[in-house]
Amino acid sequence: MLELLGTAASRTARVLWTLEELGRDYRHTSIDHRRGENRDAGFLSLSPTGQIPVLKDGDTIVRQSLAINLHLAFDSAPNDLLPADATMRAAALEWSLWAATEMEPHSFFRLTEKAKPEDEQDRAGLMRADVAIRKALDCLENSLGDGDYIVGGRFTIADLNAVGPIEYLQRTAYPLEAWPRIRAWLARCQERPAYKRVLAMKAAA
Amino acid sequence: MLELLGTAASRTARVLWTLEELGRDYRHTSIDHRRGENRDAGFLSLSPTGQIPVLKDGDTIVRQSLAINLHLAFDSAPNDLLPADATMRAAALEWSLWAATEMEPHSFFRLTEKAKPEDEQDRAGLMRADVAIRKALDCLENSLGDGDYIVGGRFTIADLNAVGPIEYLQRTAYPLEAWPRIRAWLARCQERPAYKRVLAMKAAA
Missing domain, CATH: 3.40.30.10 (Glutaredoxin)
Known part of the structure; x- marks a missing residue:
């Protein structure tokens, strides 16, 4: 078990x-x-x-x-969650590492700084994080293209790993208007029954 | 090819x-x-x-x-590089992600800041990075124990992925004296013939 x-x-x-x-x-x-x-x-x-x-x-x-x-x-x-096809499997790894290295450090920093009183926030750090965040979002936006999900048009571990750090942005009211494909993809992921079950666990925690 | x-x-x-x-x-x-x-x-x-x-x-x-x-x-x-044993494979993944999330963002930040003139360095950011770096180094030091390498006593992808961000510390003259197992492990990794071949490529680049 x-x-x-x-x-x-x-x-x-x-x-x-x-x-x-x-x-x-x-x-x-x-x-x-x-x-x-x-x-x-x-x-x-x-x-x-x-x-x-x-x-x-x-x-x-x-x-x-x-x-x-x-x-x-x-x-x-x-x-x-993990495509058997070698090309798709490699892409799922690539986007999981993108989430861990290109997105999460910056969105998590933003989350922790924005939780502080405004006059205690690290402004220079937030500006630096924002540059990195915009670059990472552009990268995902372009890669999504017309697909419903990041890799091969179906939900994989890449989507699952990428949602978390982008939700940090949502929680700090980050304006995602400039990235319409990401917004549609995020909504699609958040509509999944498995996601909703976890959301209920989070609400009860 | x-x-x-x-x-x-x-x-x-x-x-x-x-x-x-x-x-x-x-x-x-x-x-x-x-x-x-x-x-x-x-x-x-x-x-x-x-x-x-x-x-x-x-x-x-x-x-x-x-x-x-x-x-x-x-x-x-x-x-x-990737153990067939499920427990060791999981540990190899864990330490690869540790390198990507617990170590590299902080050691890479230190590397870029230390490359600037001293009066332009982000002191608050460097202090925050140093706290995270010490925590991450303590974690690896304890995990190394008496073993030659991080996972299962032999060289794996975990060692290979962990060396890079720790070399950023070496390049900024970070004092590693307090972590003797890490220093011995790092020297052991850097003695490997494959590592030395890449070192020669770096020198020529």
Whole structure:
């Protein structure tokens, strides 16, 4: 039995979404960092830095939400999330790493800075982040073209990994008007039944 | 025939290292961003943002150095870089994502800031980066334990992906004295024949 540890109100949500998309049987144990539950000795033996989420897959322990998602996708292959076709599989990896390196550092920085009182925000840092964000959004917008999803016209782990950092932008009221394909794609992803089930878990967390 | 595009004096080096470790037959085309060669129309048709490196694997085009490394490792599996064992494979993914998300954004920021005149450096940003860097180094130091390499005691794609961002620290004279296992591991990786061949390419680039 798979066990996923971490509160749905964290990056744990993206792994919950993967598990729901794959229809895997799993147990979710809500370790909530906001209540210090990630500093508990039992949890620290799984995740020495207290980082969530953690996946227990039999004797295999995996940390890092994007790594867990790739692990689950590879482990369940062939499946809908990871294309069997080598070209599409490579693209799914490429866009997962794009999300991790070109988008998330900047959108997460924006999220944490915008949570501070305005006069404590790092203005120079926010301007630098915005340049990177616009470049990354342009890249995705162009790549989406007329397709419904990022890779091969169907929903894959690439979409799933890319949604999270773009939702950080939504949460900080970032104006996405200039990227209409991204807005339509995001709405499409957020309409998925598996996504909605995770949204309910987030609301309850 | 595999073709790798990008100058060895860039993140292209980590893919060259992977190709050398795997003993793959490949052609290296030096696209040098410092000479604007990545703005050439032919190259932009492969990499619309001008980003290097790009791998051409038959009809498959892959961008993002870490994605290319994972693609090559998966594509050549079973091989020495990607363990067949599910637990070790998961750990190799985890540490590759650790390098991409916990280490590289901060060490790369340090590298770019330290290249500026001292009075133009973002001091608040550098202090924030340093906190993240120390946390990430502690995490790797503890995980190395008595092992020669990060995963399962032998060299894998996890080591290869982790070396790059730590070399950024070396290039900015970051004091690594407090992390003796990392220093020994880094020296061990840098002694590898495949690494030394890439070092020669970097020197010539």
